[in-house]
Amino acid sequence: GAGVSQTPSNKVTEKGKYVELRCDPISGHTALYWYRQSLGQGPEFLIYFQGTGAADDSGLPNDRFFAVRPEGSVSTLKIQRTERGDSAVYLCASSPATSAHTQYFGPGTRLTVL
Amino acid sequence: QKEVEQDPGPLSVPEGAIVSLNCTYSNSAFQYFMWYRQYSRKGPELLMYTYSSGNKEDGRFTAQVDKSSKYISLFIRDSQPSDSATYLCAMSAYTGNQFYFGTGTSLTVIP
Numbered sequence: 001g002a003g004v005s006q007t008p009s010n011k012v013t014e015k016g017k018y019v020e021l022r023c024d025p026i027s028g029h030t031a032l033y034w035y036r037q038s039l040g041q042g043p044e045f046l047i048y049f050q051g052t053g054a055a056d057d058s059g060l061p062n063d064r065f066f067a068v069r070p071e072g073s074v075s076t077l078k079i080q081r082t083e084r085g086d087s088a089v090y091l092c093a094s095s096p097a098t099s100a101h102t103q104y105f106g107p108g109t110r111l112t113v114l
Numbered sequence: 115q116k117e118v119e120q121d122p123g124p125l126s127v128p129e130g131a132i133v134s135l136n137c138t139y140s141n142s143a144f145q146y147f148m149w150y151r152q153y154s155r156k157g158p159e160l161l162m163y164t165y166s167s168g169n170k171e172d173g174r175f176t177a178q179v180d181k182s183s184k185y186i187s188l189f190i191r192d193s194q195p196s197d198s199a200t201y202l203c204a205m206s207a208y209t210g211n212q213f214y215f216g217t218g219t220s221l222t223v224i225p
Contacts, residue, residue: 004157033212040122042202042215043158056212091157101146101165101206103213105157 002026004106006092012112013082021077021109025094032075033093033103034067043091049075082113117141120203120216129225133190137203137216140184144205144214147179149188152200152218161201162188193223 005024013019025032031050035043045059049069057067064082069075079086089110093103120137127133135149145166150158162177164170164186170177176189186205190197200218 035213035215040217042118042120042204042217043213044215045212048212059212102148102160102163104160105150107157110155 004092004094004104006090006106006109008109009107010110010112012114014114015082015084017082017113019079019082019111021079021090021111023075023077023092023094023106025073025075025092026096026104027073028096029094029104030072030097031095031103032069033095034075034077035091035093037089037091037108039088046077079111082111084113087111087113117214118203118205118216121219122217124220124222126222126224127193129193129195129223131193131223133193133197133221133223135188135190135201135203135219135221137186137205138184139186139205139214141205141207141214142181142184143207145208146206147177147186148204148206148213149175149177150202150204150215151197152202154199158202195223195225198222 007022034046037043048056052072064080067077089108091108093105095103118139148163149161152158167179167181174191178187202218203216204213
């Protein structure tokens with residue numbers, strides 16, 4: 001079946017603008033994760049959803065970052081007042097309830113803040 | 115100190131060589147250990163996962179976990195040019211919990 005998809009694949013914005021990044025998980029996967037990966041680094045956890053609710057948002061760096069998953073499927077990561085330091089690849093992953101220790105990643109959205 | 119340490123390499127080997135990739139960690143609560151492969155400008159792809167200590171083999175890949183030493187390894191036998199990628203170790207304490215990743219090791223297999 002289809003894997004995790006993310007849109008857009010690339011996003012270039014100006015400092016101070018608002019951006020939304022979308023993630024479509026694998027159908028039927030109940031858990032959804034957002035990570036951020038900077039150049040030469042491993043992914044860093046941002047937030048985890050189980051169903052519609054954020055089960056763990058301890059990785060969100062500050063209140064400019066917010067994520068939703070209103071119907072328990074698609075999720076949107078929202079970044080307000082973007083800063084140059086927000087430039088990174090934003091990865092989304094999903095996992096099924098029966099194998100929650102395995103996460104399947106999407107291709108990522110490359111965000112560049114000028 | 116980072117939760118997970120991984121030598122970034124780069125590592126360059128001839129085709130057919132055995133490759134050993136390693137990570138160390140500090141959190142004794144970690145129970146789930148994963149290896150991901152990431153090609154340039156792609157998302158990480160799950161290769162193997164192991165629960166607790168022990169070995170697990172899948173084709174040319176073998177994952178080992180030594181919880182007493184807080185050390186995990188991935189061995190690749192008969193390495194191929196298509197294995198050239200960045201290899202990320204990841205670990206978590208509980209099922210459904212966030213993963214902690216290493217920085218990744220860049221591997222090049224030379225034909």
